[in-house]
Amino acid sequence: MIIPAPSGRLVIGLVKVGNMGLSRRWNRHLSDNNMTYREHFKFAVGHGLVCLGAGLLLIIHGFFPCFFEHTGSFLVNKLQQSFKIHRKETTKK
Numbered sequence: 001m002i003i004p005a006p007s008g009r010l011v012i013g014l015v016k017v018g019n020m021g022l023s024r025r026w027n028r029h030l031s032d033n034n035m036t037y038r039e040h041f042k043f044a045v046g047h048g049l050v051c052l053g054a055g056l057l058l059i060i061h062g063f064f065p066c067f068f069e070h071t072g073s074f075l076v077n078k079l080q081q082s083f084k085i086h087r088k089e090t091t092k093k
Contacts, residue, residue, distance in 0.1 A: 034090050047082065050075060 030040055054075040061068040 032090075033086075043086070047079060050079060 030037060033040065035043065054072060057068045057075075058072045061072065
């Protein structure tokens with residue numbers, strides 16, 4: 001799906017295609033977050049797995065309201081705290 005963006009750039013799905021090459025964007029993102037590729041991989045994949053797990057538990061909760069009554073809000077709060085801590089660490093460096 002191609003949608004023209006206001007700046008004249010194209011947006012294909014969720015990926016913006018602009019003037020900056022992939023390797024430059026890649027390195028800029030890692031630099032902006034003060035992370036190596038390995039650190040970023042562990043952080044992103046770890047949080048992705050937590051999200052998948054939370055999604056599964058919330059689906060079960062949807063069918064059976066007596067199970068995992070507080071798990072969804074707990075995991076969302078845990079993720080939010082993790083991102084807040086990461087943001088503070090990123091701005092310190």
